[in-house]
Amino acid sequence: MLFFLNTLLLFHHLNAKAENTLCRMMGDNKYPLFSKEGDVTIGAVFAVRSKETLPSFAFTQKPQPLSCSSVTLRDFRIAQMMIFAVEEINRNGILLPNVSIGYKIYDTCGSRLSSMSAIMALMNNQKFEAGRKCNRLTPIHAIIGETESATTVILSRTTGPFRIPVISHSAGCDCLSNRKDFPSFFRTMSSDYYQGRALALLVKHLGWTWVGAVNSDNDYGNYGMEIFLNAAKKEGICIEYTVKFYRTEYEKLQKVVKTMKQGSAKVVVAFVSFFEMELLVEQLSIHNITGIQMVGVVGWITSKTLITPNTFRVMKGSLGFAVRKIYIEGFIDFVMNAFWDTAISCSQRHSNLSQDELNCSRPQDLFVLKNYSEDVPEHRYISNVYKAVYAVAHALRILLKCRERGGCEKDLTIQPQQMVEALKKVNFTVKFGDHVWFDSTGAAVAQYEVVNWQQDKNGSIQFKAVGYYDASLPPEQRFVLNTKNIIWAEGQLEKPRSVCSESCPPGTRKAVQKGRPVCCYDCIPCADGEISNETDSNNCMQCPGEYWPNAERNTCVLKAVEFLSFTEVMGIVLVFFSLFGVGITILVTVLFYRKKDTPIVKANNSELSFLLLYSLTLCFLCSLTFIGRPTEWSCMLRHTAFGITFVLCISCVLGKTIVVLMAFKATLPGSNVMKWFGPVQQRLSVLAFTFIQVIICVLWITIAPPFPYKNMKYYKEKIILECSLGSIVGFWAVLGYIGLLALFCFILAFLARTLPDNFNEAKFITFSMLIFCAVWITFIPAYVSSPGKFTVAVEIFAILASSFGLLFCIFAPKCFIILFKPEENTKQYLMGKTQCKPY
Incomplete structure (x- = not known):
């Protein structure tokens, strides 16, 4: 009909332009x-x-x-x-x-x-x-x-x-x-382009991310709702449903009411003209649908004709934009x-x-x-x-x-x-x-009040202004809302929540549920090494190398630094045994010194015995350098001290073994071998063997010395502070040289273990070297496989075990005789035992 009337009017207008065209009325006035x-x-x-x-x-x-x-x-x-x-x-x-x-x-x-x-x-x-x-x-x-x-x-x-x-x-x-x-x-008035965007700002400001949308099925509602939906999408607001109807479409109106009743959204944006809203409010009242926070537009938000005792029960607390009230x-x-x-x-x-x-x-x-x-x-x-x-x-x-x-x-x-x-x-x-002018589209500047449906003490309904939107102001000043003065749906004082999923706390991230809007998600804890320090974070952030998430995974904290310290139980135990070894060694040294003139001390090369006791003391003490926070000096000291003191120790044992062999040769008729391995040669041999290890250590710390290293590969959640070896070749050269001397000493002692002597020290050296070699052979796989501070503990254990092995195997029998069998610690006893037996 509209097309027909327009065509008729245009036709009449064009005919009127023709010359001599007469006017006549068509129809009644x-x-x-x-x-x-x-x-x-x-x-x-x-x-x-x-x-x-x-x-x-x-x-x-x-x-x-x-x-x-x-x-x-x-x-x-x-x-x-x-x-x-x-x-x-x-x-x-x-x-x-x-x-x-x-x-x-x-x-x-x-x-x-x-x-x-x-x-x-x-x-x-x-x-x-x-x-x-x-x-x-x-x-x-x-x-x-x-x-x-x-x-x-x-x-x-x-x-x-x-x-x-x-x-x-x-x-x-x-x-x-x-x-x-x-x-x-x-x-x-302004275009609804501004009202649609302002509605999205209002919903976003109030923290509602899950809303329903209803609009009139005409140009006003369809265009306005499209603007709101586009703005809402940019603001991260999800729409549970979008339904529309026209005032003459009763079936569609019923569908809208049913959708609102069944929906989970507690907030509904109604871009509806006055006549449609009148019908919608009536149906909501009939179906007793309450508890929905209505957000409205200028078309109906200040229409008192919508308010009756029944409808206000449904619409109480409605919120929306209105044309400014001016006197x-x-x-x-x-x-x-x-x-x-x-x-x-x-x-x-x-x-x-x-x-x-x-x-x-x-x-x-x-x-x-x-x-x-x-x-x-x-x-x-x-x-x-x-x-x-x-x-x-x-x-x-x-x-x-x-x-x-x-x-x-x-x-x-x-x-x-x-x-x-x-x-x-x-x-x-x-x-x-008010300043009046028209922009390029023929509209006025957008200026709205935010109004709230409230009931005063007298029972009358008021449209109370609780904020404003003014597009003429700078962007950060355009929208103001005072939530303290708002009465919400059903007269509640607490703002309703309308979200598809509850907020994900810091320490978690959002994972969108398949097939649902982005506002519907699950909260997934951040993976190891990652944190989120904001609510509703989409992604977790990786902590930097030396940092690790706290228990809540909402902040990165410095990783715990692990090293063998003096204050922990393991460190205290190892220190105790180290000092215990030093104490025992000193007691043995004192005992030997007091009995230095007795036959058993003299017969077993007292000079090498004292040197061995001194080197064992250093071995026990060098284990202490492995405990505590690694530094550049401590890393170099622990490995070089260990290598040199143990070579000194093994050199003394080797010297004692050679002395045993040479002593046996010297007892044979016509043998003059002891002159080739007298005290001077013994000192030189110990010095020579030790000097070789010193050269190896000097080369090691000169070319690629050990240094403190933060190992972050073994554990993700903590840093192992350890001493990097620097040169692997240098480390294994030190160990290899100790092992070579120990093996050589073990072979010589093993060969001399059955020599007929009054007090053959070779069998005790053999046993001590057996323990020494067993400890260090076992140490290698344990050292490689032990994590963190246990690597250091294994190395200390090997040092202490081998040191105790040498101390007890070599000196315990002598101390036993000195203390408990003094009758055997005589020259006559030793001489008697050394008399040759007839064949």
């Missing part, structure tokens, strides 16, 4: 609800009534005019504000001196059919003489309206080809920003008194109705509101209507070349396109302080 003559005329279309009764379309008689009922208080106040603004401009005479503004306000009854009829009536001059040529000029200079975006789109598309400017006070659909499709459209001085007095004398200046008559009487009877159902004005402060769009009327007046002032003293040139003919261009240039401030 449609008369405005309110009108006034003036030098210039402003048209308006408002849904003053909301219910339309269709006549019979039996096609047997001419259809009667449509009848309207059920006054919409909001649009009635809007109509009153338009008249108030016109009267104020006419009365002041400053803006348009000697020019009066008239108006024609049509009631659309909230119907698209009536809206089209009103638009046609506005664009056509109803007063002309039959047979006269059409002047091709519209009788109005601008149209204010409509209230809803969907009907405003129809209005703008219809008037667009004729370039008649349309100024809407409440149509927010972003679709109307398209200047190609709507080149003559303006509005004194306009003088308007309430006008509503109470002047309006009824200015716009409705006829008495109520009940005789046979002439046409004039019909004009008077049209607004009769409005008289019940004559003494009612309590609702006026809550109507927020009236300020936008006020600014729209003044915008038209300022554009007329430009076109009529008005001067403060010279008046206006009111006889000038104004083309619609001229009016459009003039509106683009208006820039003024109204009396309540």
